[in-house]
Amino acid sequence: MASYSTNEFRRGLKVMLDSDPAVIIENEFVKPGKGQAFNRVKLRNLKSGRVIERTFKSGESIEAADVVETEMQYLYNDGAAWHFMDPESYEQIAADETAVADAKQWLKEQDLCTVTLWNGAPLSVTPPNHVVLEVTSTEPGIRGDTATGGTKPATLETGAVVQVPLFVNEGDLIKVDTRSGEYLSRARE
Amino acid sequence: MNGDWRPAASLRVLRRRAAMLAEVRAFFAARRVLEVETPLLSAAAASDPAVESFVTCYAGPGVASGCSMYLNGSPEFAMKRLLAAGSGPIYQICKAFRQGEAGRHHNPEFTLLEWYRPGFDHRLLMDEVEELLRVLLPDLGGGERLSYREAFRRHAGIDPLTAEEQELAKCAASHGLGGVAGPDGMGVDGWLDLLMSHLVQPRLGREGPCFLFDYPASQAALARIRPGTPPVAERFELFLRGVELANGFHELLDHEEQRRRFDADLQRRARAGQPLPPLDRNLLAALSHGLPSCSGVALGLDRVLMLMCGAEEIGEVLAFPIGRA
Numbered sequence: 001m002a003s004y005s006t007n008e009f010r011r012g013l014k015v016m017l018d019s020d021p022a023v024i025i026e027n028e029f030v031k032p033g034k035g036q037a038f039n040r041v042k043l044r045n046l047k048s049g050r051v052i053e054r055t056f057k058s059g060e061s062i063e064a065a066d067v068v069e070t071e072m073q074y075l076y077n078d079g080a081a082w083h084f085m086d087p088e089s090y091e092q093i094a095a096d097e098t099a100v101a102d103a104k105q106w107l108k109e110q111d112l113c114t115v116t117l118w119n120g121a122p123l124s125v126t127p128p129n130h131v132v133l134e135v136t137s138t139e140p141g142i143r144g145d146t147a148t149g150g151t152k153p154a155t156l157e158t159g160a161v162v163q164v165p166l167f168v169n170e171g172d173l174i175k176v177d178t179r180s181g182e183y184l185s186r187a188r189e
Numbered sequence: 190m191n192g193d194w195r196p197a198a199s200l201r202v203l204r205r206r207a208a209m210l211a212e213v214r215a216f217f218a219a220r221r222v223l224e225v226e227t228p229l230l231s232a233a234a235a236s237d238p239a240v241e242s243f244v245t246c247y248a249g250p251g252v253a254s255g256c257s258m259y260l261n262g263s264p265e266f267a268m269k270r271l272l273a274a275g276s277g278p279i280y281q282i283c284k285a286f287r288q289g290e291a292g293r294h295h296n297p298e299f300t301l302l303e304w305y306r307p308g309f310d311h312r313l314l315m316d317e318v319e320e321l322l323r324v325l326l327p328d329l330g331g332g333e334r335l336s337y338r339e340a341f342r343r344h345a346g347i348d349p350l351t352a353e354e355q356e357l358a359k360c361a362a363s364h365g366l367g368g369v370a371g372p373d374g375m376g377v378d379g380w381l382d383l384l385m386s387h388l389v390q391p392r393l394g395r396e397g398p399c400f401l402f403d404y405p406a407s408q409a410a411l412a413r414i415r416p417g418t419p420p421v422a423e424r425f426e427l428f429l430r431g432v433e434l435a436n437g438f439h440e441l442l443d444h445e446e447q448r449r450r451f452d453a454d455l456q457r458r459a460r461a462g463q464p465l466p467p468l469d470r471n472l473l474a475a476l477s478h479g480l481p482s483c484s485g486v487a488l489g490l491d492r493v494l495m496l497m498c499g500a501e502e503i504g505e506v507l508a509f510p511i512g513r514a
Binding site: 028033036038053057058 | 383
């Protein structure tokens with residue numbers, strides 16, 4: 001099994017911590033002049049997203065985590081799993097609800113997503129930063145009102161609910177920032 | 190284009206460094222302490238298991254087949270040879286080299302100010318360290334002197350001189366520092382180092398200089414041990430804003446005790462699979478000739494400069510830190 005010594009620690013390194021995959025987000029070398037050296041490390045658990053502080057004796061090694069990020073195309077949801085395909089190898093994988101988590105409300109068929117794989121199985125899914133989705137239900141629009149700045153809720157084809165300007169109508173295509181969940185603009189097909 | 194040819198420190202900081210060195214030299218000139226130079230390249234190396242030396246090779250006239258030479262991890266041994274030869278009070282500003290140490294407060298090559306005062310005990314030397322520090326950092330708040338024991342009681346809630354390894358482990362775990370031990374375990378001093386660097390030290394010297402003194406006998410290094418219950422090492426360290434700046438000793442004079450500590454260091458190194466450097470026989474010879482009763486201290490000038498300039502990283506005060514060296 002591959003492992004990393006503390007001298008290889010750096011931001012972004014994927015390691016195993018308490019049987020879960022984690023990524024190093026901060027690494028500080030601490031050493032009393034006449035004493036034991038330590039690496040004081042902040043890591044994010046890639047399953048729970050929780051940030052953990054942990055100290056290691058310098059010189060020790062920890063197991064590497066087989067974590068890779070791949071670009072995959074979202075295909076469909078069969079009610080239990082979300083299916084993705086590698087656009088080059090055409091290999092397909094299925095992600096469960098835990099892995100898809102909050103991303104599911106932005107997943108539109110054919111869109112390219114970042115799928116994080118741990119030992120080949122999906123750990124998490126990151127949708128594109130910007131997606132174009134159809135408004136399936138909202139209060140009727142107020143024609144011509146592009147200036148008052150009021151908003152109303154709109155339900156999108158994926159089930160997501162976002163705040164949109166008053167002039168947006170059912171059937172419109174809109175562009176949304178998936179990181180903030182904010183409406184950006186109307187879009188054309 | 191690669192920008193790493195440029196200095197990491199600003200010219201303003203490099204000017205502060207030059208001014209700091211001039212102030213240090215003026216401080217010692219006024220006190221009639223002699224500036225000396227000792228070799229950076231030595232046939233012997235530190236035995237302290239916590240200090241790893243760089244090793245290189247000399248080959249040339251006199252040594253046709255080449256021999257190992259070590260880059261100075263501290264000028265201590267050579268300066269003690271000068272003291273034994275009757276130099277009187279001496280100081281040195283030099284580079285020191287330590288393998289494997291790089292981080293926010295560490296560069297493998299750094300600048301030390303080291304000085305020795307015959308006739309001083311560690312308390313008198315602490316006074317002088319504080320006087321120098323106040324020359325370099327005139328706006329410091331009031332100083333504090335705290336025994337190692339009191340500092341641990343105050344900031345970690347444990348007695349470092351009597352606690353067993355298990356109690357120290359439990360104390361660390363209660364502060365979120367469990368799971369550090371690893372397969373080889375920590376030992377009492379490993380746990381003390383962990384609690385010191387993570388819990389105690391960050392709280393020391395917030396307003397002004399904080400001196401810790403009377404260290405556990407197991408951490409005496411080259412300090413004399415004062416008998417008592419329990420015995421303590423006449424060693425001190427200086428902290429300012431959570432940063433370790435200096436380490437000093439009321440120096441050990443007894444060459445037989447020195448020899449025993451060398452041997453104990455080498456045994457620890459052998460157990461840990463660390464290199465076994467040649468011992469400094471010249472130091473032992475100088476001690477057996479007779480070292481005057483004295484105290485000595487090493488002050489990390491790069492870290493002092495960091496505090497003078499408000500730098501967050503040691504790289505900000507070095508022209509070319511290790512990544513650009």
